[in-house]
Amino acid sequence: MSEEPQTRIPKRRRGRDRVAVLLEASARVFVRKGYEAATMTEIAAEANSSIGSLYQFFPTKPLLAEALHVDRLERLKSVLGEIVEKSGGLSPADSGEAIFDRLAAFIETFPEYPVLAARRDVPKDRKMRSRAELKELICAILKRAQPPVGDDAALMAAIILALLRIAVLAATEPDTAEDGQVVRELRLMLRRRLEEAAAQR
Template identity: 45%
Template sequence: MSSQKTREKPHPEVRSPQRRRGRERVAALLRAGEEIFAEKGFDAATMTEIAARAGASIGSLYQFFPTKELLADTLQDVNGDALSRMLDALEEAAKGAKPATLVDRLFRDLSAFLEAHPAFAVLSDRPAADKAKKAERRQRMRGQIAALLVAMDPPLSRERAERMAVIVLHLMRISVAISGEAELAIREDVLSDLRRMLIRQIEEES
């Protein structure tokens, strides 16, 4: 038996560029990934198409993102941060707001977010390579939603707000999935029903 230990292959990692030119190239690759994933879905999208859309060589794409999975994970990190900033911006508007007003604003801003980040709905249910990071992002968003519910009028207690935040976040995920069904003729009616359901639930809790 050989005494030489079997070496495990290192996990591929995203390369973070230090120079401005490299950062601009990565930004272009992420924009191209956003477009291709939104148009074709994760499975059908190819790295060749993404590189071509970005006007980059395939070697340049693999230099920064060794796998399609890492590209998608990075894009979801960027989009998740944008969603978190959206929730932060809602906190001031939530102060003293009625549940219906808060939910309307939440749905309005979520709709604008999905329009600006079309790949988010496509990639949201894809298993992430970094599960710990995904769980951390989810916990952060729950805390942000709970803060909104505590700030409204009438406010929820912290305990109830934390419980409702879990429900609201899952309803937001359902909203994202429904919004991604462009062929669904009754999509807007379904989203309206979802909005009313959420308002009733929050009002019952307050």
Template identity: 40%
Template structure:
């Protein structure tokens, strides 16, 4: 998966302003703390409501240190998105490798709940990738990257199915995964857990149908 709003070159840039790329362990640790703080701020206040001053304060860092690594809010948001996308890419990589040997029921459960678990653990992801996509150029490609990850899992599960059909099926699976997130977050649904379980059953049926397709 590629970085949606910045290229992964080791130096983030925005216009003529460039950020410092950490060279030592201490610098990498500082960047990790800054990104963690930024994630908390974005999750709580949204992209527009978050300020560089608040991120620095939450990280226990000086504003000068923050600007040294991330001169703009867009850059720290982009770096955070890159971190999230890379984490999801690793999740799909592991699932792709395991897919040929997994029972369909297990694969269906993991796919159904991947987004749900990730968004619960990293609430800033949804804020940055969806709510404020227009403020961060290129974030629409995240959906394409995730679709590609899902397609790779389905292709490993059903290698005899044509790539074009896999692409279509991956789009449906992606929507089922998003539906699990929506159901889990809808307080108006009394039996949310049961509803997600039902969705998992639909996923299992759909995966079995995919495998049964003629090559």
């Protein structure tokens, strides 16, 4: 039985720099063509690299997309971590707004993120782990709110995560991408629900 292909992690600086170039090139191609339509040949050309060099580091397109997705998720977790540090004293509703504001800025900076998140070949174990980590960060933000969202924090974090997922998908849908009303309605729903949670304390 043959081994599954694996991403090669370079040890030298030159190799790491090459991988960074390949990842950024793949991000541009995924945005332009979509994940399914993008080809490794196009990505190699975008990176001014040979196809052999691309395959040396990323033997398959799913491995390349997963490496890019994990990089973007780490950046998103860093963004949420910054909100945790700076959100103390905000109301629960304003905390929810801060999360949506930063997500909107994140997607503007990394427009490939919705494309990556919509992939059908995302590894299930990594998806569950990432979701748990994001939920934990959102929980931390809500617990620092004034008044803090205590007992309901986990439920509220799950709701926020679900709404964020819808907002991310809406960003890639042709019918809704140009219409900000969907995201505005999601934000309004979240604000009302967080205001209710604060009022129950």
